[in-house]
Amino acid sequence: MAPLSYYFILSALLFTVGTVGVLIRKNPLIVFMSIELMLNAANLSFASFARAQNLMAGQVIAFFVIAIAAAEVVVGLAIILSIYRTRQSVDVDDLNVLKG
Amino acid sequence: MVLFLLLAIVSVAASIAMITARNSIHSALFLVVNFFCLSVLYLTLNAEFLAAVQIVVYAGAIMVLFLFVITLLNPGREESSDRLTGQRPIAFALGLALLAEIALLLSQSSLRERLGTFPPAAPFLEQVQSKISGQPTAPVGNVQAVGIELFTTYLLPFEIVSLVLLLAVIGAVVLAKRQLR
Numbered sequence: 001m002a003p004l005s006y007y008f009i010l011s012a013l014l015f016t017v018g019t020v021g022v023l024i025r026k027n028p029l030i031v032f033m034s035i036e037l038m039l040n041a042a043n044l045s046f047a048s049f050a051r052a053q054n055l056m057a058g059q060v061i062a063f064f065v066i067a068i069a070a071a072e073v074v075v076g077l078a079i080i081l082s083i084y085r086t087r088q089s090v091d092v093d094d095l096n097v098l099k100g
Numbered sequence: 101m102v103l104f105l106l107l108a109i110v111s112v113a114a115s116i117a118m119i120t121a122r123n124s125i126h127s128a129l130f131l132v133v134n135f136f137c138l139s140v141l142y143l144t145l146n147a148e149f150l151a152a153v154q155i156v157v158y159a160g161a162i163m164v165l166f167l168f169v170i171t172l173l174n175p176g177r178e179e180s181s182d183r184l185t186g187q188r189p190i191a192f193a194l195g196l197a198l199l200a201e202i203a204l205l206l207s208q209s210s211l212r213e214r215l216g217t218f219p220p221a222a223p224f225l226e227q228v229q230s231k232i233s234g235q236p237t238a239p240v241g242n243v244q245a246v247g248i249e250l251f252t253t254y255l256l257p258f259e260i261v262s263l264v265l266l267l268a269v270i271g272a273v274v275l276a277k278r279q280l281r
Contacts, residue, residue, distance in 0.1 A: 002104035005206060007141070010108045012202040014115055014134075016195050021119030023191035029124055029170055033131050036162070037115055040138055043150070051145040056249040059147050063246065064254075066150075066157050067261045071268035073162050077169045078275035084173055 007048040014041035026091050028080050032073065039069050104144065111137035124170045128163055135159045148242040 014037060021034030043062040050058025084090050111134045118130035135158045142151040250258055 002101050002144075006104060006108070007145070008206055009203075010111070010141075012199060012206070013108075013112050015202075016199040017112065017115040017119060019198055020191055020195035021115075023194065024188050025119060027124055029166065029173070030119065030127050033127055033166065034119060036158070037118070037131065037134065040135070040158075044138060044141060047142055047145045047147045047150055050147065056245055057253075059150055059242075059246055060249050060254050062147075062150055063153060063250070064257060064261055066153055068264065070157055070162060071265050073165060074268045074272045075275070077165060078272040081169065081172070082275050090173055 004048055004052050008045060011041045011044045011048070014038075014044070026093055028090055028092050031092065032076055032080075036069060036073070039065055104141070107137045107141055111141075125167065128166050128170060131166075132159050132163050135163070146242060149246045152243075 018034045018036075018038035018041060021037065022031050025031055025034065043065050046058040046062040046065070048058075050056065050062075080090060083095065087094065114130045114133040114137065118127045118134065121127045121130060135154060139151045139154040139159075142148075142154060
């Protein structure tokens with residue numbers, strides 16, 4: 001079995017890739033996917049902590065994170081859809097006015 | 101160890117491919133590859149319930165929703181060029197800085213001592229059991245252990261999460277309606 005620190009290194013790598021994805025992409029769907037990637041990286045850390053400390057809490061929190069991520073995706077995609085309906089574009093650089 | 105390295109390489113490669121792919125459908129499919137790798141990693145961490153939830157909720161429900169919205173929004177459009185000059189190099193520099201910070205944190209010996217290494221598998225199942233019944237019973241699986249924790253210690257957060265999901269559904273319906281009057 002790989003040592004605990006390897007899991008944290010992998011988690012850090014995935015989180016960094018997610019962060020860079022949020023920063024460089026213009027398509028809000030891919031920005032959302034990068035956020036999902038970051039949540040997954042955090043979940044991996046929670047699961048490894050749960051395994052290392054023999055606590056169930058890490059797995060339960062990871063489960064909560066997954067549930068909240070589902071709620072967040074539903075609302076976010078609905079917002080993207082309604083933006084597309086009013087502006088015919090989903091490029092994040094075009095979204096520079098607050099008025100709908 | 102070999103399994104971990106294989107999964108790590110595949111998942112990092114899939115995530116990099118996800119943020120660089122031109123086509124958003126390809127990005128979504130690379131993300132699914134990444135989710136499957138993470139699911140197997142959860143199995144190696146004795147988190148069978150999380151592995152199943154990862155497949156069912158993420159790869160099953162969330163990614164189908166993503167693919168549905170991508171096909172609805174007419175993909176294949178080129179992204180506009182950077183409006184902020186030098187956005188890409190700055191983003192890469194900031195990402196590298198973040199990685200360096202985490203690496204610095206992990207390399208500190210005090211943290212590593214506190215984290216330690218993996219103990220032998222699955223004594224926490226017995227912990228949960230003895231908390232419930234006070235006496236050793238038949239061995240329970242990971243799903244049962246998660247369920248027991250979820251419905252005793254974390255009952256209030258569990259109910260709050262169900263409320264949050266309900267609110268998200270209502271919000272999505274309101275936002276996606278054709279016109280509000």
